[in-house]
Amino acid sequence: MKQFWCLWVGGEQIPTLFYRLYAQQEYNADYIKRKNNMNPVIYRVRRRAFCTSISAAALALASGAVSAEPVNLELSYTCPFPLIGNQQVITNISSEMPATVESGAPTGAFAIDVVSTVPENAKIGLGLAGAVSIEGTASSDVVVELPSVDRFITVQLDIPSTVIPSGGGAFNVPASGVQEPLVFGETDEGSGVVRVEGLTLNMITRTFSGEIASDPVGEFTSVCTLDPGQDNALHTFGIIPPPDPYDPADIHLSTDNVDFGTVQAGLSEEMTIVITNDGQSPLSIDRLSLDGSSAFEMSTDCSVLAPGESCTVFITYYPSDDGIQTAVLTVASNDPDSAVLDIAIAGRSLLSGPEIVVPDEVDFGVVEIGTSVTRKIAVSNDGIESLSISEIWVTGGDAGAFVSSHMCSVVAPGATCFVSAMFAPHSDGHFSSALNIAYDRAENPAVVSLQGSGIVTDPPFIAFDVQGASTIAASGRTMALSGSIEPRLDLATGIFGGDLRIDNSQLRVPVSRLFRSVEATAKVEFEQTRESSGMLANGVLTLKASMHIKVPKVTVAFFGFPVMIGGGEACRTIDPVTISMQSPEGESFSPLRGGIITGEYYLPPLENCGALTSLLNKTMAGYGNTIQLGLTPIL
Structure with a gap:
């Protein structure tokens, strides 16, 4: 099994994976990032779990590691921002990385967690366009200096939606991503150095309404430059020849759940599960059993898989009754770490008639008083007969803040119509109402909760x-x-x-x-x-x-x-x-x-x-x- 450590680097993501044979227990790695007078932030990394948080990258050194050791590095970049020009972005890097790795062993996929500090001027510039949150993607170039040929890697990260805090001072932005496996060969054996290089940010900022902010702040790309005079070496490690122990079978399933969705009674649907042997020894499939609803049937020819081979399990759904049906597929094998695995299987049988599908809730977010935000609410028919809509209206104590309009009448099976709902707050505070959709063959209407908040904001003045x-x-x-x-x-x-x-x-x-x-x-x-x-x-x-x-x-x-x-x-x-x-x-x-x-x-x-x-x-x-x-x- 594989043990993961998350490493974060100036402005981009590079994870590290520590690969160990026969690991039976979860590895918990707690580490603390401290910068200047900021409060310490605790990160926890678990096996088969990825880290989350901004822009940085570094390489994960992973396979056959004998021991891990803490590494720390702080880098500064110069990043151009709209309206305000170049700004310095400080990124702190902290991780536990192996002192040695084995050649020839794949690292496996691994993740990275990064937090970068964005200066106050950048926040002021974003605020001029009414931006209250920032999101996007980032990519970073990393060089692994090796005895043979240097390895150049570009790491991609997703930057989740992050609230731009009010008040003065800098703020932190998180990001996360996954790096594909790496393998070092015999010619790489010796000493390697991980160095962090350039950084590119592709950013989107949004206003209170959730819309993209106005140009040039709304969507922009910032090609950051590593400030000169810095030691950008994150880690020095050794690449050693692999030992010669027995390497067991390693089972891999293409999915851990199968969902057929809604299927009309009397018809059938088929889905597949692929079993692969990622180990170096033959994988024996000792047992495949399907327990639960009789609406599901299984067929397969899986028995023994050589290293790298795959086989397929076919699951067929024959819905008969009206309602949700479930089962569990159990796979038993000679993988010492995953001897028994369960896969959840579900489907919904529909005998006849229309079936209305609407979201449980629509949140309009925070909207400035005097303005409005409009959302499109999908009304879908997952049934096998047409859905006739008779009336749509808004109820609730705050109904006056929400207005709906639509052209929905008859929705064919598998089709969707849209209701336009507008939120126009008239005062500060939270607003809540309900959108009611009356349709044929239903005693009660379908209900969509409408939520939103009003706020008074002053435009930027200079x-x-x-x-x-x-x-x-x-x-x-x-x-x-x-x-x-x-x-x-x-x-x-x-x-x-x-x-x-x-x-x-x-x-x-x-x-x-x-x-x-x-x-x-x-x-x-x-x-x-x-x-x-x-x-x-x-x-x-x-x-x-x-x-x-x-x-x-x-x-x-x-x-x-x-x-x-x-x-x-x-x-x-x-x-x-x-x-x-x-x-x-x-x-x-x-x-x-x-x-x-x-x-x-x-x-x-x-x-x-x-x-x-x-x-x-x-x-x-x-x-x-x-x-x-x-x-x-x-x-």
Whole structure:
């Protein structure tokens, strides 16, 4: 029999299998992962059981091991995430691996359990799209350095749905997978080293409703890079020649249960069970017996199987009565570890009429108040006659939160129709009702439990600090700009809009026509005429702003005191200034990092500026003015 240890490695799965002959007892391996100040997490691994938890991989060294020893390794990867760019993901690896393995002996299939720590910034980025859970798959490259030729392995993992916790701080994501058997040959005998290499994550995030979150967060692939300067050797082990003891027969069954489902009385169905000898000695099938309902019959030619051979047991179901029928097939053999095995057999006999099949419960999950979620509920007919549906309605104390609609009328045998059920919560809390389906030949309707919860959520909000400058082409002078923008960003469409507020500034203007070699200081104010609007797509932000530029005061210094020589409260551009800006080539804009936008604009003539109106227009109005703004998020 086989003993399994689960090994977890930076961002991907690689299990280890410890193969022992004549093992009669379960092996329980408890090991503790500790990282920084996190609480210890206990993992338990049992024979014929797989581990569960994220992204890592390592090779399992397994066959003919003399002893196992603890191995520990921490690796860091740089993984690109949507919206926020590269982030560091820390993965801790802990396992018990054999110090030596025997050449020529297959390791058997084995599993791996991994937990990786995702940084807080990644959680913020996912939250911008309303993501509350994450799932997907991962693959990792592992190299086994051998005396002959290095072995390259890609390990696949499934990442189960994991809730993204609220609040600050990093969070852990689990994954699990199974690695196919490995065999080391005579030329590999000596010393081997397991090294963990690259990692690829294929991730899906979902919102409260269970739907995939909006792009670019909803579905993305992250090709992670192992950070340099790390020792990625997980384990060094020895490969030794195998001993020469007797290797017994090893029975393997293709299934441990047979379910015929529903079969009409008077017909028959046949299913098969394959018996294989995975050992190195002949397997003797000493007894095959079928106990239980007489509706099942068995036939086979199984007797003695050479190593690697298989035979087939045929089970035939002849339903007669109405209802569920069961039996047990017992297989006795000379496998010292599995001398007697039982296989459960079941079927359901149906004499006549329709048979309605509906789910027991439909859970709409957590839904934001003011929104709704719709589910399709399948109504199937597993009977042998048509199913006539007379009425479908919702009952229960919370029936007002659920609405159903359908086109179901007559459902043919083996067919399915669908009821559309919508959940629209009107307050916080849990809601529960029942969907009733009345059909012919039934005293009571079929009932589907409807469950859901309402929640109030605030949309993500980010304000940006604005710093920059604008150069006036007519005079070649530059004025500093500062301010803020509080945008509304729709991640699904990329629409970007909000109030762009530019603080008052100053511009030096020459007034040599009036005063030789004298420069004046113009106070410049910006009056927004409409909300700024734009688009964020593929890391490029475009933004259009409209405003009047006002010059309420122009002063010169006489003996250290400012003296007003022009301007006024009514001094402003004749028409609003329209400024179109976008991210320059080679620059990228992110809601969490901000970025730079630049543009060129036309400044219309000014009016109502007193005696300096003409002079100000010569030094300020015209084409070719440039602007650059840096937007930094205020988190």
